[in-house]
Amino acid sequence: MKTLILAVAIRIFIPLFVIFSVYILFRGHNHPGGGFIGGLICAIAFIFHIMAHGPKDTAYTFFTIKYFRKAHQTGRSSVSSVLVLVYKNLFRKKELQAAPDWLPRQWRVDPIFIISCGLFLAATSGVFGLFLQQPYMSALWADMYLPVFGKPGTPILFDLGVYLLVLGVVLKITFVMAEE
Structure with a gap:
């Protein structure tokens, strides 16, 4: 209803x-x-x-958690790359939407x-x-x-x-x- x-x-x-x-x-x-x-x-x-x-x-x-991740990033992530990922997703999300090498991802x-x-x-x-x-x-x-x-x-x-x-x-x- x-x-x-x-x-x-x-x-x-x-x-x-x-x-x-x-x-x-x-x-x-x-x-x-x-x-x-x-x-x-x-x-x-x-x-x-x-x-x-x-x-x-x-x-x-x-x-559902929506975030951006680099398209060509494979393998294990170092601590610095994880911190960059968190920083860009929290504070630079508008820039990531326009960047072609960052793809939107979702985690439920x-x-x-x-x-x-x-x-x-x-x-x-x-x-x-x-x-x-x-x-x-x-x-x-x-x-x-x-x-x-x-x-x-x-x-x-x-x-x-x-x-x-x-x-x-x-x-x-x-x-x-x-x-x-």
């Missing part, structure tokens, strides 16, 4: 949902919330976009990649305690205090991993169901 009202309203609601989900993610240390509910709230924004525009348009709009971020990044981050957040002769998943906190976030520590890495894991799972299920 594609409606004009939902298509226009979702442009306003997607940033609000994502900002609110990040707020819930960081609020979860001292109050109810955290990675799980934050990931669900973020996924709701993309579910609404899928309802309004379809799964292909959502995947192209939010989960699959929900499976988001799931694997979240699982890796959640699992490795407990390893830091092992380095200090403490049990796995021991909470470690930094000595500094950040104004908005508070004291950073390993629980936020775990919550961020759960956030990405839940977001990826819900997106994968939604994309599979919407494409049928």
Whole structure:
């Protein structure tokens, strides 16, 4: 069901949902919330976009990274060539569009990649305690205090991993169901 009202309203609601989900993610240390509910709230924004525009348009709009690469570049890239590639794609994109030796490329971020990044981050957040002769998943906190976030520590890495894991799972299920 594609409606004009939902298509226009979702442009306003997607940033609000994502900002609110990040707020819930960081609020979860001292109050109810955290990675799980934050990931669900973020996924709701993309579910609404899928309802309004379809799964292909959502995947192209939010989960496709567009960049330029040299046409004749083959083999392994050195660190300097990767830095040049990143610099030109971020700051000189208009020049690259007119250059004949730079070709446009696309890379789609699959929900499976988001799931694997979240699982890796959640699992490795407990390893830091092992380095200090403490049990796995021991909470470690930094000595500094950040104004908005508070004291950073390993629980936020775990919550961020759960956030990405839940977001990826819900997106994968939604994309599979919407494409049928």
